[in-house]
Amino acid sequence: MTQQTTQPLRIGDREFTSRLFVGTGKFSSNEAMRDAAAASGTELVTVALKRANLSGDSDPFANILDFLESDRYLILPNTSGAMNAEEAVRIARLAAAAGLPKWVKLEIHPDPNYLLPDPIETLAAAETLVKEGFTVMPYINADPVLALRLQDVGCATVMPLGAPIGSNRGIETRAQIEIIIEQARVPVVVDAGIGAPSHAAAAMEMGADAVLVNTAIAIASDPAAMARAFAKATQAGREAYEIGLGATSSKAEASSPLTAFLNA
Amino acid sequence: MPTFSEKYKTLDLDRPLDIAATASIASVERILQQGRARSLEEFAALLSPAAEGYLEPLCHLSQKITQKHFGKTMRMFAPLYLSNECVNVCKYCGFSRHNDIPRITLELETVEAEARILHKQGFRSILLVAGEHPKYVSNGYVEECVRRLSKFFPSIALELGPLESERYQPLVAAGCEALLVYQETYHEETYRSLHTAGPKKHFHWRMDTPERAYAAGFRRLGIGALFGLHDWHREALALASHAEHLLQVCWKAQLNVSMPRMRPAKGEFEQVEFLKDHHFVQLITALRLFLPHAGITLSTREPATLRDGLAPIGITTMSAGSSTEPGGYSSFDESTFQQTREQEGEQFHIADERSPKEVAAVLARLGYEPVWKDFDQSLVRA
Numbered sequence: 013m014t015q016q017t018t019q020p021l022r023i024g025d026r027e028f029t030s031r032l033f034v035g036t037g038k039f040s041s042n043e044a045m046r047d048a049a050a051a052s053g054t055e056l057v058t059v060a061l062k063r064a065n066l067s068g069d070s071d072p073f074a075n076i077l078d079f080l081e082s083d084r085y086l087i088l089p090n091t092s093g094a095m096n097a098e099e100a101v102r103i104a105r106l107a108a109a110a111g112l113p114k115w116v117k118l119e120i121h122p123d124p125n126y127l128l129p130d131p132i133e134t135l136a137a138a139e140t141l142v143k144e145g146f147t148v149m150p151y152i153n154a155d156p157v158l159a160l161r162l163q164d165v166g167c168a169t170v171m172p173l174g175a176p177i178g179s180n181r182g183i184e185t186r187a188q189i190e191i192i193i194e195q196a197r198v199p200v201v202v203d204a205g206i207g208a209p210s211h212a213a214a215a216m217e218m219g220a221d222a223v224l225v226n227t228a229i230a231i232a233s234d235p236a237a238m239a240r241a242f243a244k245a246t247q248a249g250r251e252a253y254e255i256g257l258g259a260t261s262s263k264a265e266a267s268s269p270l271t272a273f274l275n276a
Numbered sequence: 277m278p279t280f281s282e283k284y285k286t287l288d289l290d291r292p293l294d295i296a297a298t299a300s301i302a303s304v305e306r307i308l309q310q311g312r313a314r315s316l317e318e319f320a321a322l323l324s325p326a327a328e329g330y331l332e333p334l335c336h337l338s339q340k341i342t343q344k345h346f347g348k349t350m351r352m353f354a355p356l357y358l359s360n361e362c363v364n365v366c367k368y369c370g371f372s373r374h375n376d377i378p379r380i381t382l383e384l385e386t387v388e389a390e391a392r393i394l395h396k397q398g399f400r401s402i403l404l405v406a407g408e409h410p411k412y413v414s415n416g417y418v419e420e421c422v423r424r425l426s427k428f429f430p431s432i433a434l435e436l437g438p439l440e441s442e443r444y445q446p447l448v449a450a451g452c453e454a455l456l457v458y459q460e461t462y463h464e465e466t467y468r469s470l471h472t473a474g475p476k477k478h479f480h481w482r483m484d485t486p487e488r489a490y491a492a493g494f495r496r497l498g499i500g501a502l503f504g505l506h507d508w509h510r511e512a513l514a515l516a517s518h519a520e521h522l523l524q525v526c527w528k529a530q531l532n533v534s535m536p537r538m539r540p541a542k543g544e545f546e547q548v549e550f551l552k553d554h555h556f557v558q559l560i561t562a563l564r565l566f567l568p569h570a571g572i573t574l575s576t577r578e579p580a581t582l583r584d585g586l587a588p589i590g591i592t593t594m595s596a597g598s599s600t601e602p603g604g605y606s607s608f609d610e611s612t613f614q615q616t617r618e619q620e621g622e623q624f625h626i627a628d629e630r631s632p633k634e635v636a637a638v639l640a641r642l643g644y645e646p647v648w649k650d651f652d653q654s655l656v657r658a
């Protein structure tokens with residue numbers, strides 16, 4: 013397969029060729045996770061800090077980080093489990109102190125069931141962490157105004173959800189994500205809800221800068237193969253976006269033009 | 277907002293009980309098709325004889341829902357018994373006041389030594405269990421245990437006699453994440469006949485414990501019923517309805533449900549109705565379809581083969597290699613994982629006696645990652 017080259021994606025001080033980011037939770041084993049990450053061709057993986065050992069010692073019972081080569085991937089620590097800004101800030105600092113990259117995926121969800129992000133706490137935490145020099149990537153509901161507010165405080169990306177985490181329902185927030193993309197001055201990463209490669213392609217065709225996929229890969233019967241499928245779909249969607257999809261609706265010629273009288 | 281015990285007084289369980297007895301095959305098929313039980317009535321239908329014929333598709337659906345929310349993972353924890361002193365008379369329990377067993381409350385050093393053993397086995401999530409005794413198991417003691425253990429256990433849960441909300445606060449501040457309190461039986465009359473002395477007599481006070489714990493800041497709540505004390509349909513309906521209430525009222529807490537079945541223990545208690553294995557499976561799938569996000573815990577009360585079968589159909593949290601006697605871990609032989617002495621002071625006798633390592637290996641074979649650490653103390657403490 014000849015790979016069409018697409019524009020690289022820049023976030024903070026890093027450049028990414030692959031626009032597929034992957035999560036590391038929910039896999040049947042760390043080995044399965046490592047293989048899927050490798051097969052996806054991703055350059056950014058996110059890890060829940062609560063699953064890692066942050067003391068600096070190696071712990072065979074909390075060793076998820078040992079399965080991720082840090083020269084191959086940017087390891088993006090996430091604050092999942094934090095219920096408010098204070099907790100998120102605390103765990104982010106701890107991760108940085110433990111030698112992880114000073115990057116953070118802000119995930120603050122007080123409701124442990126649907127894991128929907130708290131906008132107020134997220135904004136507060138983002139502001140603090142940006143000031144401390146973190147590259148902050150907040151997970152948010154698809155709220156365009158919140159996305160703007162987060163850009164204003166200096167976030168490196170915004171990560172709106174397509175649908176609730178783990179729901180595999182695709183881009184159900186399309187209308188708002190379109191606004192977010194239109195207004196964005198930072199990369200937009202569609203996170204959560206992407207359950208099939210076609211969803212990833214759809215997000216990319218819309219102009220999202222990247223997608224983050226976890227559950228759909230992790231619980232697939234063959235995670236590595238599914239990761240490859242997502243990689244192709246993400247790439248295809250991006251290529252289509254860069255080529256420019258025919259803007260079907262607004263410029264289409266109607267069969268009997270209503271402006272014909274102008275030429276009469 | 278009424279508490280659950282207030283709601284429970286007027287809760288009509290007769291109608292769902294009737295559904296649990298008489299639901300049609302068509303109603304079960306409809307629930308299977310929609311992929312979820314959306315009401316207590318639908319939950320009831322899943323407990324019915326009609327649903328028994330659909331156990332296989334129910335298990336598949338339950339597995340799918342569980343994997344979607346929890347992935348192919350199993351959270352591992354171990355109980356650590358601090359004390360078997362108890363002022364209550366609970367007819368089914370080995371620690372019941374009148375039972376003639378050696379009584380002990382572990383010294384802090386021993387608590388730490390026991391915890392170190394569990395830590396070495398891999399556990400990073402620990403459940404501190406104690407009988408109810410205002411003198412031996414006082415708040416200061418448990419707090420001190422928590423403080424010591426939080427240095428090496430990221431997640432600490434408690435299962436103690438119910439307290440006032442204010443008395444829970446210092447425990448949360450010391451680093452506790454979760455509180456477990458099982459109603460044992462939701463049938464008030466049965467409850468009264470089984471709990472004849474001590475503060476545990478108070479049915480409603482116990483029932484509202486999770487809400488008091490939530491008010492104090494616990495972020496994970498565990499509820500459950502002890503199956504074998506009363507009609508299982510009724511217990512299941514009450515448990516499900518309690519869970520439903522807590523999900524609404526304590527919306528920031530992660531909810532875990534447990535359905536321990538009676539095990540042999542000291543005392544003369546005969547169980548009323550043994551919950552048969554296939555009904556147990558039916559119950560787990562019904563809970564999963566009704567409470568897709570709730571954790572479901574399975575302890576070592578259940579035998580190994582059954583646990584291995586249940587692990588992939590809805591369970592999210594498991595203990596392994598448990599001792600239910602204070603100080604019991606130090607008497608395990610490290611290489612053979614056999615008890616080196618009789619466990620005279622145990623609460624009940626466990627059924628799955630495999631070591632944590634063996635259980636973890638079986639889970640891996642089943643395609644599940646045993647997750648030992650899934651919480652960090654930095655989330656709860658500065």
Ligand code: SF4
Pocket residue numbers: 362363364365366369370371372373406407408476
């Ligand atoms: S069940 Fe609990 S309260 Fe009752 S006797 Fe046993 S330890 Fe005590």
